[in-house]
Amino acid sequence: MTNNVIQVTQLRKTFGAHTALRDVSLSVQRGEMVALLGASGSGKSTLLRHLNGLHRADASSTSHVEVLGRTLQRGGRLARDARATRAQVAAIFQQFNLVDRLSVMKNVLAGALHRQPLWRGLFAQFPQHELQRAFDALKRVGIERCAWQRASTLSGGQQQRAAISRALVQGAQIILADEPIASLDPESSRRVMELLAEVNRELGVTVIVSLHQIDYAFAYCPRTVALRAGEVVHDGATRDLTPQRLRDLYGTQTDELMPRPHDASAPFHPVPLAA
Numbered sequence: 189m190t191n192n193v194i195q196v197t198q199l200r201k202t203f204g205a206h207t208a209l210r211d212v213s214l215s216v217q218r219g220e221m222v223a224l225l226g227a228s229g230s231g232k233s234t235l236l237r238h239l240n241g242l243h244r245a246d247a248s249s250t251s252h253v254e255v256l257g258r259t260l261q262r263g264g265r266l267a268r269d270a271r272a273t274r275a276q277v278a279a280i281f282q283q284f285n286l287v288d289r290l291s292v293m294k295n296v297l298a299g300a301l302h303r304q305p306l307w308r309g310l311f312a313q314f315p316q317h318e319l320q321r322a323f324d325a326l327k328r329v330g331i332e333r334c335a336w337q338r339a340s341t342l343s344g345g346q347q348q349r350a351a352i353s354r355a356l357v358q359g360a361q362i363i364l365a366d367e368p369i370a371s372l373d374p375e376s377s378r379r380v381m382e383l384l385a386e387v388n389r390e391l392g393v394t395v396i397v398s399l400h401q402i403d404y405a406f407a408y409c410p411r412t413v414a415l416r417a418g419e420v421v422h423d424g425a426t427r428d429l430t431p432q433r434l435r436d437l438y439g440t441q442t443d444e445l446m447p448r449p450h451d452a453s454a455p456f457h458p459v460p461l462a463a
């Protein structure tokens with residue numbers, strides 16, 4: 189049995205006249221924690237959104253996206269059983285993760301909807317074991333005391349932790365996190381990245397996380413896929429991305445990927461920043 193949980197072949201996406209992804213191919217093995225790196229507009233979100241079917245590739249292309257051994261989309265058409273595949277994939281976004289007016293608990297229980305009969309979902313009536321599972325997930329990420337608060341009252345970091353809880357309740361085998369720490373303070377950023385790493389390490393969940401800065405990739409992700417203008421320009425060990433290599437790959441865009449000189453949020457400086 190193959191260990192590939194994601195197989196992307198010749199993925200091409202254009203928006204009008206703009207090509208956002210140019211024949212991207214990559215595979216991800218079960219249990220990997222992969223950083224997706226690239227300057228603004230390089231195609232990170234677009235790629236992630238193809239992996240859970242939120243975007244479809246160009247219809248004219250030979251693009252193929254396989255998730256957990258099943259075709260999710262081919263040539264821009266979603267597979268018939270895409271819904272079942274997507275139930276195994278959780279998405280965590282920079283913002284808009286939670287329904288503000290609902291309690292944290294209800295948001296987390298949304299992860300269990302795919303296991304419920306329609307009527308339970310409609311009336312938001314979940315069996316006791318699902319409530320317990322949601323509570324345990326909130327406990328795991330350290331926000332169980334917020335369970336009955338409205339989601340809108342949580343801090344940004346707590347909202348991301350709630351989104352991770354929802355992924356746990358969903359029982360997702362893959363987490364796609366799209367810049368989950370982009371608007372967080374340093375401590376919250378570290379906490380969220382550590383939780384993602386813990387879920388990856390302890391539960392074997394495959395994590396692909398798009399990031400804006402390389403230092404977080406160094407600290408938490410052994411492998412990095414780097415995009416530039418919709419093309420994969422690096423796919424390999426994160427430690428190979430030295431400042432010089434980044435300059436070769438990104439030229440003037442390098443600054444966007446390097447920690448700012450006085451950035452206290454940088455958890456890790458693997459290599460001298462001035463070369």
Ligand SMILES: Nc1ncnc2c1ncn2[C@@H]1O[C@H](COP(=O)(O)OP(=O)(O)OP(=O)(O)O)[C@@H](O)[C@H]1O
Nearest residue numbers: 203206207208226227228229230231232233234235
């Ligand atoms: N729905 C859309 N309609 C038109 N153009 C789009 C759409 N979504 C993305 N694009 C364009 O595709 C390119 C890639 O965008 P994408 O959001 O994937 O980049 P990104 O690397 O995630 O950027 P950022 O780090 O700023 O979030 C950009 O030029 C963007 O303007």
